[in-house]
Amino acid sequence: MQQDIDVLVHEVGPRDGLQSIKTVFPTGAKLEWIKAEAAAGVPQIQVGSFVRPDLLPQMADSAEVVKEAIRIPGLTVSALVPNLKGAENAIAAGAHQIGVVMSVSEAHNKSNVNRTVDESLEGFRQIVECRNAADPQRKTVISGGLATSFGCTISGPVPVADVMRRAEQLLKLGADRLSVADTVGFANPKQVRDLFDELFRTVGADVAVGAHFHDTRGLGLANAYAAVEAGVRELDSCLGGLGGCPYAPGASGNIVTEDLVFMLEAMGLRTGVDLDALLEVRELMERHLEGEPTQGTFVTAGPPLGFVPASAA
Secondary structure (H helix, E strand, O other): OOOOOOOEEEEOHHHHHHHHOOOOOOHHHHHHHHHHHHHOOOOEEEEEEOOOOOOOHHHOOHHHHHHHHOOOOOOEEEEEOOOHHHHHHHHHHOOOEEEEEEEOOHHHHHHHHOOOHHHHHHHHHHHHHHHHHHOOOOOOEEEEEEEOOOOEOOOEOOOHHHHHHHHHHHHHHOOOEEEEEEOOOOOOHHHHHHHHHHHHHHHOOOOEEEEEEEOOOOOHHHHHHHHHHOOOOEEEEEHHHOOOOOOOOOOOOEOEHHHHHHHHHHOOOOOOOOHHHHHHHHHHHHOOOOOOOOOOOHHHHOOOOOOOOHHHO
16 A cells, blocks of 8 residues: 555446446547546556456457556556456456455355356466466465455345355465455445454454445445444545446445545545546546446535545645
């Protein structure tokens, strides 16, 4: 994490946002968005996903986007990879961080990637071996993603013990960090606080842990706050709350980057992000959305009288 920030905001819009909508962003527009958001102070952006182009045409240019984005000074470029082939391509393109996600819920993992969780763990092991062979110095960070950590649309509640067991397995297999996701927006703040308290007790406070929330039931920011209170210092978010979750009808998408940054800065936590510049990036993004809905409250309400961002203090 950069020394001059307290909480790292990880923008996932160019991946998680765009893959959830019908609009196919031109490559040039994606790069304009990414460059502008990096200039606004966002330190890490997930710029694409290395999946088959016929499955997600929105992500067909991920290699090209990564190769250009890694040239932006100071920006950590991340990408999602679903399998070994995707990891090979992402590493070859130069991604600084690759996210490998599996569901803690057996039913969701089977539905989502047609694998058991143990099969996904074996795939993760192969990806770590691939990284170690291609990058002996391990400059490419591997993030082990734990989807459906707070609940599953197929099987309901997910036991905390299952999350802990899978987290320990990912770290044993070589994960450099963990990302805990409320994939379908089931979590509440107490549940979030309790799970992260238990996670840090289980894996240790020195393990880098990020959190990913959806605002399906209006608790996204409250859950982000609870995660920060528990010690999480990396949070995913999406400009304009773009996208949604295909497995949660009515989900309003990821938590909104602008709203998250405002909350953190108002709390006295430095993000290094310029809110005025961020709103300009939102306008840039919306010009290419072809009517796709966006979310957010800071964009309409603005800052309260006398507000001084922590990063500007």
